[in-house]
Amino acid sequence: MTAARLEAAAIREEWLGHALSTSPADRSAAEAGISELYRLVGRKAPAFAWVRSPAEAVPHIPPMPRLRADLFSGRAADWPLSSLLADRYARLRDRLDMCVDRRRIPAGWPPWTTKLRTLPEEELSREASDSVHQSVLDAVLGPIRLAHKVVTGESRGLAWYGQHDAHWLAHYEIWRRVGGATYAHDDVRELEIWAVLARSCGWWWPVEGLCTVSERPVEVNTEPAGESGQIRLHAADGPAVRFADAWSVYSWHGTRVPRWVMTDPSVERIAAESNVEVRRCAIERLGWDVYIEQAGLKLVGSALDPGNQGSELRLYDIHNGFSRVLLAVNGSLERDGRRRMYGLTVPTSIDDPLAAAGWTYGLSAAQYSQLVRRT
């Protein structure tokens, strides 16, 4: 059991490593892999155009082909290349999914019976697969794709993600090596082509005769984000993801933010920002105490924080229509001997700082006042 757990974790870490890799692309491996996929759908190997980032690829890639019924006449030879690849990919995954599902549900048994026969190896596989999925798809590919959409304006061409396809490749490998799924020989070979791409390059955009391929980023900053090895993008002083052409994605503890949040988190910019999550990140980046002072927030009330050695709780109006902010002081010292201050948003109906502090723990002001020690 421990061996299976270690193996699942090792596969998870290996693929996460590929997804976060900042090494230069292995261009010959990537070109060979992509050429092989072109051949699988009956096309000749393309020429290659390498770019430093997905943003730099934008002028090179044509818009998504309009999907019209007459294109899908059944004569596959007439389909646009990207549709052929997408079809081939979808069929491969359908076949692999059936093999994984067969492990989960015995043929002919109703789906609810999986609950009765889940093996520890299957539970481990699910957990490891979910972890990579959250780290790669949700926490890395998702934010970069959203940032890229800002550059392209609209959806352009069908992209494949190279290193950021790691999550689904990890999924099938975990289920094969730990979860006990078996795949057809030909499918394993086809899967390996995609695996080579995930190990060797960034995003790529195939069209007839030409494939534009991006290098991987040159910098990726993350922090731990869960119980089973998940990560999320975070960098406090610069880009979380940076490519060689300087195209960058910024992230504060996993929330994608505009560049100014890191470089110029001023009260004016915070006031002008319409997205509340971005506003919260910018305030945290600036520091709640600094923000409250610079924004000139009106003090509603203050009180000694029970159990917290002469520290004060201060409640402020923040004029956002739904909350007030409670400025509290940490119970333990930082390395520099100071105590960190932090802001907590509380419902606007609360006037008393003690009631506000109590509310954050589901207690009344009277109950919170009984607090004997905070560290």
Next chain:
Amino acid sequence: MTVTLASLSRQTGLSVLDHLEQEVTIPVLDGIQAQGDLLVIPLPVVADVVSIRADVRWTGVPAGGVELLRGAAGGNPHTLVADPLTCRWTTSINDRLGLALGLFEASEPVYLLHPEHGATGFVPGTYVVRRQREQVAAARRPGSATADARNRNRFIED
């Protein structure tokens, strides 16, 4: 035996930041205590909203401790530490406010240890461990007209 940060650290194998005072005796107190984003509350204080479920499953707290919560950002855990056979922990509880992580019962003094916040000591008793929340505005969606529907809670992670 005098319990200090240093002795708890030796017992559990968990390290604490070196700027915290290592040799001071950890006070063992009766009442509500806070450690960073967690609040430990004697059960009677919140007995009207927190209850132990009928199908409760307990975990004995070993000398090495039980991790109650690991901070998502920094990965720093809050660890409950007790002498063997003196404390048990469960997450099989109902909290009407949905803030409780679980509950522990101690027949001897027990300690909560955190790398940045140091240690907190508790006299024997039954305690509820709650997380701290704040209010955040949910993304506005067409149709969610009331303020209540738009606002939700977010747990604090330090």
